[in-house]
Amino acid sequence: MKIINQPRETLVNSLSTVSSDTVAQTKVERSGDALKNDTFSQTAKHVTPPVYERPITIGVSKEVEQTIKSASVMTGEAIAELYLGGSMFKSADSMSKEYDKTLSDIATERPELTENEWGFSVNEQGELKVTGNISAEDITYLEGKLNSNKALVNLANEVKANFLQYTQMERDDNGGTSKLWGKYDVTSENFADIIDFKALMDGPRETQQTTLALGRQLTGHGFIQNIAEQLGQNATVRYS
Structure with missing residues (x-):
């Protein structure tokens, strides 16, 4: 994607x-x-208070x-x-650390795959699914590596759950419509077709100094912009 x-x-x-x-x-x-x-109230002395x-x-x-x-x-x-560094961003940032570990293993075992264009997301069953212009054998290998990292899987599902929960809340609080991400038709079923986690993980990172000081790797602005671009490209506006 x-x-x-x-x-x-x-x-x-x-x-x-x-x-x-x-x-x-x-x-x-x-x-x-x-x-x-x-x-x-009545301040006049000769009038009886009501x-x-x-x-x-x-x-x-x-x-x-x-x-x-x-x-x-x-x-x-x-x-x-x-949009302001809440639960979804925190889960994604924690996910980036697990992603780096798994990608390092992939680079050691199959370095050629780090150069190929592929992505991954969470399907309806909560599993990480790989897409891209690579062979079926490569997809099987990558899915095995990604899903073997349980922390990575759990955090990816947290990102998805937070997105769905709060975009629904956004619509519910505005009469079923939204001017922000809630306007898009994103569901548990089609989420994997819209949001590519690899693109999020490979997006803008904080400087090493900032990471050491604040403990986060992803930049808030880059994360927001990345999701906004994916939604604009891959999702359908339904609740505007």
Whole structure:
């Protein structure tokens, strides 16, 4: 699976749109809170205070207010987990270390395969499947090496699970639509046809100094850009 660079809506512009929506929701919440705390009062001494002094909420019911607050929190969670170095990126970064170990073994045993174009992803059964213009024998060998690293397999499945979970949350919090990754039709069944993990692992890396200082290997920007390009190239927009 090969990434092809082409003009497309940038993640930054999309995040700006979402950010505006979140700000609008926050204004509604603050407005609701302000009105909720507004209690009628009378300071004139000769007037008897009204008997009914319970705070009056005007504008939205408590049910609607809670829905707005919940949606705001959940959308924020999806954004953090997908685009701001959350669970998916952390799993992918840990995965890169296991990938390096396995690729080193492959380079020792079958060095020619490190020069060939091939990729791998997670299929519906949670196994790592190899694709590329290589022989069936080479595919069998590579799949055996990759799947023998259980940590690599588990982390790849974590990346997939996080992607599916939080893009669904993104849609759920926006009436079934999304301007970001949630707009694409990516499922457990077709994930392997869309996201190539080798491309992610071979993507931009931090400097050795940064890796030693922070413990991470993948760059956040490179990781996000890589996934965005793969989605734009291989996935179908369905929930925009």
